[in-house]
Structure formats: C-alpha cells, structure tokens
Amino acid sequence: xxxxxxxxxxxxxxxxxxxxxxxxxxxxxxxxxxxxxxxxxxxxxxxxxxxxxxxxxxxxxxxxxxxxxxxxxxxxxxxxxxxxxxxxxxxxxxxxxxxxxxxxxxxxxxxxxxxxxxxxxxxxxxxxxxxxxxxxxxxxxxxxxxxxxxxxxxxxxxxxxxxxxxxxxxxxxxxxxxxxxxxxxxxxxxxxxxxxxxxxxxxxxxxxxxxxxxxxxxxxxxxxxxxxxxxxxxxxxxxxxxxxxxxxxxxxxxxxxxxxxxxxxxxxxxxxxxxxxxxxxxxxxxxxxxxxxxxxxxxxxxxxxxxxxxxxxxxxxxxxxxxxxxxxxxxxxxxxxxxxxxxxxxxxxxxxxxxxxxxxxxxxxxxxxxxxxxxxxxxxxxxxxxxxxxxxxxxxxxxxxxxx
Numbered sequence: 209x210x211x212x213x214x215x216x217x218x219x220x221x222x223x224x225x226x227x228x229x230x231x232x233x234x235x236x237x238x239x240x241x242x243x244x245x246x247x248x249x250x251x252x253x254x255x256x257x258x259x260x261x262x263x264x265x266x267x268x269x270x271x272x273x274x275x276x277x278x279x280x281x282x283x284x285x286x287x288x289x290x291x292x293x294x295x296x297x298x299x300x301x302x303x304x305x306x307x308x309x310x311x312x313x314x315x316x317x318x319x320x321x322x323x324x325x326x327x328x329x330x331x332x333x334x335x336x337x338x339x340x341x342x343x344x345x346x347x348x349x350x351x352x353x354x355x356x357x358x359x360x361x362x363x364x365x366x367x368x369x370x371x372x373x374x375x376x377x378x379x380x381x382x383x384x385x386x387x388x389x390x391x392x393x394x395x396x397x398x399x400x401x402x403x404x405x406x407x408x409x410x411x412x413x414x415x416x417x418x419x420x421x422x423x424x425x426x427x428x429x430x431x432x433x434x435x436x437x438x439x440x441x442x443x444x445x446x447x448x449x450x451x452x453x454x455x456x457x458x459x460x461x462x463x464x465x466x467x468x469x470x471x472x473x474x475x476x477x478x479x480x481x482x483x484x485x486x487x488x489x490x491x492x493x494x495x496x497x498x499x500x501x502x503x504x505x506x507x508x509x510x511x512x513x514x515x516x517x518x519x520x521x522x523x524x525x526x527x528x529x530x531x532x533x534x535x536x537x538x539x540x541x542x543x544x545x546x547x548x549x550x551x552x553x554x555x556x557x558x559x560x561x562x563x564x565x566x567x568x569x570x571x572x573x574x575x576x577x578x579x580x581x582x583x584x585x586x587x588x589x590x591x592x593x594x595x596x597x598x599x600x601x602x603x604x605x606x607x608x609x610x611x612x
Contacts, residue, residue: 209236209605212576213250216259217584218242221266221554221569224547226586232264234576237605242570257612259580262599265550266569267307267331267577268592269557270532271471272450272518275315275333276363279523287363291315295322298330300529304595305579307603308561308568310334310388310518314363317385329608332577334561336388337381338366339431340374340417345408346392346399346431365392371416374409378420387562389421390450393430394437397453397480397493404454404493405434414444426562429471435459442468448560450518453477453497455504464511469560470504471518472552475538476527477501483526505542515544516560517553533592536585546589576605 211234218230220242233241233249241249250256277293278285285293294315301309309331311319316335322328341347343355347365355367368377378389393409395402402408409417414428421428422445429448432438435456438449442462448469449455455463463470478501480486481494508515519535521527539549558568566575580600583591591597601609 211235211251211254212257212602213254214257214259214264214578214580215245216580217263218570219263219265219547219550219585220571221551222571226263226584230264232570232578234578234602234605237576239570239572239574239576241572257580257600261584262580262582263584263591264570265579265581265585266554267567267579267601267603268305268533268553269308269517269561269568270301270306270519270521270535270553271310271516271557271560272473272520273309273311274313274364274520274522275309275311275319276313276522277315287314287361290363291318294319295328295330297523297529298323298328298333300523300595301532302329302331302601302603303598303609304530304532305581305592305598305601306331306532307577307579307601308332308334308557310336310561312336312339312364312390314338314384320385331603332561332567334387335385336390336429337384337386338362338364339390339392340377340381341365341367341392342408343367343369344401345406346394346396346402348399348401350401371412374413374416375420378417382424388426388429389417390429390431391417391441391446393441393446394432394434396431396433397497398490400487400489403434404496405436407434407437407440411440411444414441414446418445442466451477451520452501452504452508454500455507457507460504460507460511460513463508464513467514469514469516469556470508471516471560472505472535472539473518473520474501474505474542475534476520478538478541502542505539505544509544509548514556514559515548515552516556517549530595531593533594533597536592537589540589546586549589550585576602578602
C-alpha cells in the first residue's frame, strides 16, 4: 500500500456520466479523492498512474458465482482437488477486474478465509454455502444416489425437505460461515429432474428459511426461473431473485414494493441454447430463456428494481472466468444502458454484499478497489468482457495487476 494518483476518464459507479478529466487519489487502502482532476489533491509522494485512453472504474462485483474448481481439478477429482482448483481460479477472476464475489458453493468458506488472511490472491468473497433444494429439485443430481449420498458429495447443493430439515440445513450453512442463504424456489434449466416452472419448497418451508436468515442478520436469495415459484418466494420474504428468467407483472410489482433485487445471469440465459454438448432435456428448456429474460429485464427497469450483475459462471468451457465481463455486454444486449450495466456490476453488487458503505463506487473514504480498462465502456461495453482488456486492478489499496 502507498500513495497513488490515477488520472483519466473516471466512471465512479454512482454518477450517470463519466468524468472525462478525472482523478482518483488513494492513500494506503482508502480513496481520499475522486472527481474532476485537481493537481492540489495529489500527495507530494504519490505514484502517478495515467489511464490514457482507458477508463478508471470501481472494482467489479459478481453476485452469482460457483467456485467449484472442477475445470482445473477435473470433475472426477476429490473435493480437496476441487478446492485447490478453485484456489487457483479465483486469481483469474481478479485479473478480469472482479474484486468482489457472492459465492454459492461449499468452497467459498475456506476461500474467503484464505483471501482475508492473504494466503491466496483473489477477490473478496461473501460465501453463501450450498444451495438449498428439495429432493427431486434443481440441485438433486438424481441417478442412483440416495439423498444422503447427494448431500455428502454435492459441492453446490444440499437437499432438505420439510420445515425442520430446512431450518437445520440453513443453520448448518451458517455454522460453516454463510453470510447469506440461497434457495431453489423453482426448477431450472440445467437440471434434468424438474421443469423450469416447477414450484419448489412450500411457502412454510421458505418462510422458515427466511426467518432463520433474519435471526442471523442477513437475507435469502432465491433461484427462480419460472414465475409462480418466484412470486411465492417474494411473498415469503426473500430479498433477492436470481436469474428471474420468466417473471410476470405481479411478481415484478411485489419485488418493487418490497425492495427485492434482481441478479441477472444474462450471458448464460441469452446464449445457453447454443452451448455445445447439452443434455437434450436441458437443450429443450434452454430455448425458453432468451426472449423471456429480456422481457423480465424490461419490466424490472421500468419498475425501478435494483439490478445486480451475476454470471452463474463456473469456469467451464462455456463460462470461462477469463471472460467474466461478458455479463456486462449481455446486459446491454438485453436492453440496459452501458451505465446501468456498470452500476449493476459495481454499486448494486456492493449492496447485496452488504458493503455499499465501503465498496462499489469511487468516492472519498471508501476502500480502494479500482479497475482500469483499456477503452471507454460507455461507447463499447465489450472492453470489459475479457481479462486482457483489464490493464490495472487494485484491491484494498494494493496493486494486484498492472500492465502500465
């Protein structure tokens, strides 16, 4: 850590326009000044970093990721191999400009601790633990495995049925260090045993999970593809809808009324039907996604719902961490403005990570999580889409990547 003055075009994450001749001053881990260039604000011993034709931005935040490590370790490796794989892969995310993550896997707990202790190089991690799902639901790997076997081996899902099991599963996630809880309130595209519009969990089960999360001072996020289950989830008190592919007007209105956020995962939604190697059942369901999700985004924008960036990436061939920023372009493709997409991936993500007072924007007294890309994303959002476009990454005042 030290003294830095970053000069050039600034997108601060809160304003609706860029500052073309901007300056961000960092002292140790804190932003001391962000605004129009003013030489008087630069400390005498500051290192000057000129963004040139690039753009200075807040560090990016992904509110929906799975740190499974299967790509690096191999799907048939042990859970320990996969944890080591994920430990390597989070460095790729940092190089892509992502300084904050909300993880949904069992690996997030250990990875968060390792990053916080500086054992690993990676983004800040808000772990949620394994997704809670009903037997035969979105996280049930089915086959010949018993429910107990699934729960013993699945890194991303935990099956629970009935109010008592739901409370126990929620408490077990908190016992490991969860900072929020994710449930599967509907069926999904990638699962074979259910339909996208299946309603999963009863209202009583969802309400029990929501109430348990409140007792721990946090909230529940709900995987929702179909609308009926999403509506039930909002009525039960969840504060965040993930995907929201097929939401209807009643659900959108209730989300707006109750300040329920929407997390996008649009790159997958818009492109999954063209992913190679899909199971036939998955391929058929994938065809339903793109058009429906664009309608959801249009309604959410009109209703003033907070939209946050999520990728649902796992570093697979179709979802590589090196191209994590593709989600920004997907949001624009779905009808959002470039500035809306940037705010979704910065300040709105910080809100869901419960740290909007410290992160998500370039403002005085906030922590110095800063990215410089090589272009102007307001003119060409694709300059955020690949780690090779990200020329500089600072997290907590420490330079993690520089190509200057």
